[in-house]
Amino acid sequence: MRVLVPRPVGEGARLAQLLRERGHEPILSPALDVHFEDGPELSLDGAQAIVATSANAVRALAGRTEEREIPVFAVGPQTTEAARTAGFAMVRGANGDSRALAQKVSQWTPPGAGKLFYAAGDASTDDLVNALSQQGFYVEVMRFYRATERATLSDAAATGLRSENIDAVMLYSPRSARVFLQQVVRAGLQKECGKIIALCISRAVAEALPLLPFADIRIAAQPNRDAMLDLLG
Numbered sequence: 001m002r003v004l005v006p007r008p009v010g011e012g013a014r015l016a017q018l019l020r021e022r023g024h025e026p027i028l029s030p031a032l033d034v035h036f037e038d039g040p041e042l043s044l045d046g047a048q049a050i051v052a053t054s055a056n057a058v059r060a061l062a063g064r065t066e067e068r069e070i071p072v073f074a075v076g077p078q079t080t081e082a083a084r085t086a087g088f089a090m091v092r093g094a095n096g097d098s099r100a101l102a103q104k105v106s107q108w109t110p111p112g113a114g115k116l117f118y119a120a121g122d123a124s125t126d127d128l129v130n131a132l133s134q135q136g137f138y139v140e141v142m143r144f145y146r147a148t149e150r151a152t153l154s155d156a157a158a159t160g161l162r163s164e165n166i167d168a169v170m171l172y173s174p175r176s177a178r179v180f181l182q183q184v185v186r187a188g189l190q191k192e193c194g195k196i197i198a199l200c201i202s203r204a205v206a207e208a209l210p211l212l213p214f215a216d217i218r219i220a221a222q223p224n225r226d227a228m229l230d231l232l233g
Contacts (some may be wrong), residue, residue, distance in 0.1 A: 001232055004157055004169040004196070006031040008147070011078075013053070017172070027166060029157035031179035032147040034121075034136050036060045040046035045070040045166040047140070048114030049073055053098055055082035057119040060144035062086035071107060073116075075101045076224040092210060097202070097223045111136035121148040123175055128222070143169060147175075153183045170228055177208035182201060184212060201229045 002025045005012045009030055016026035017037070034056050042065040044050070052058045053075040062175055071090040074080040080093035092108055094101040105116070115138040118129060122143055129139045153161070160166040171177045177200070184190055196212040200206040202223050209217065220227035 001025070001167040002160065002165060004029055004160065005231070006176055007055075007172060008032050008034045017066070018033065018225075018229060019232075020165055022229065022232070026114060027154075027160050028143050028153035029155050030150055031176040031183065032149055034145050034147050036063075036145045037143065038168045039064060041065060044070055044117055044140075045223075046115055047103075047117040048109060050117045051101065051132070051232075052079050052083065052119045052129065053101065054119070054145075055079045056120050057121050057144045058082040058086060061087075061119045064144075064160065071109075073101065073105050078225050095224060098128040099131065102128055102135070105132060105137070106135045111138070115140055117142065119144055123173075126135070149182075150181070151186065153187055153189075158187050160190065161187075161189045161196075164192065164195050166196050168199055168232065170199045171205050171209075172201045172228070174204050176210040177205045181209060181212055198229055201228055 003019055004027050005015055007015055007030050012028050012030055016028060019026045027155045028210045044067050049071040055078045058079055068087045070088050072083040072088045074083055074091060076095055077095060080091055083091040093106040118139050118141045120143050122140055129141060132139050162215045184193060190212060196213055198209060198214040198217045202217050203219055206217050206219055220231055
């Protein structure tokens with residue numbers, strides 16, 4: 001299948017490689033650009049663990065501390081992989097969303113063992129913090145990057161849609177879905193989306209696409225990259 005990938009540049013390249021390994025043809029068209037925030041060496045004093053819902057946040061955190069022995073509690077496979085690649089010695093993954101992560105954290109460690117350091121991005125929601133706080137954890141939040149929106153589709157994506165040469169698009173967040181929708185509308189390619197399948201990591205992502213007439217909308221069985229790839233059959 002020819003698959004449109006609106007992921008930021010780094011994640012898009014990694015996803016493209018996985019698609020090629022499965023015999024698909026990726027077409028890259030980032031919806032968002034990620035900008036890491038500079039800053040001094042971080043102190044993790046008093047923290048019993050890091051919680052992370054973003055591979056980008058893990059990479060940014062790793063660049064600002066040499067600490068690698070502190071446990072990392074990650075939301076899913078991509079974030080878990082990023083933490084292990086960065087050299088963190090003890091990484092646990094929830095293989096789900098922020099709700100699943102909050103439930104797992106309460107099983108992995110008690111609130112009294114110390115605060116949790118939440119490595120976040122600018123679009124991270126308060127759901128995880130609220131859920132952990134209700135369980136008695138104190139959570140310190142630090143935002144490590146911001147994401148800016150691209151106004152237009154890539155040339156390859158626009159050409160592929162116009163020529164009906166794209167089979168599917170992979171959408172990983174409500175924000176990137178909304179940006180993709182805006183890009184399509186600006187290009188006047190709404191009708192062309194009637195030929196492609198929208199692969200959504202969650203129902204919330206699918207609900208961000210009411211104005212596009214996709215041939216089909218598929219929602220991953222689990223909110224992670226492996227389940228998204230499974231949607232391609």
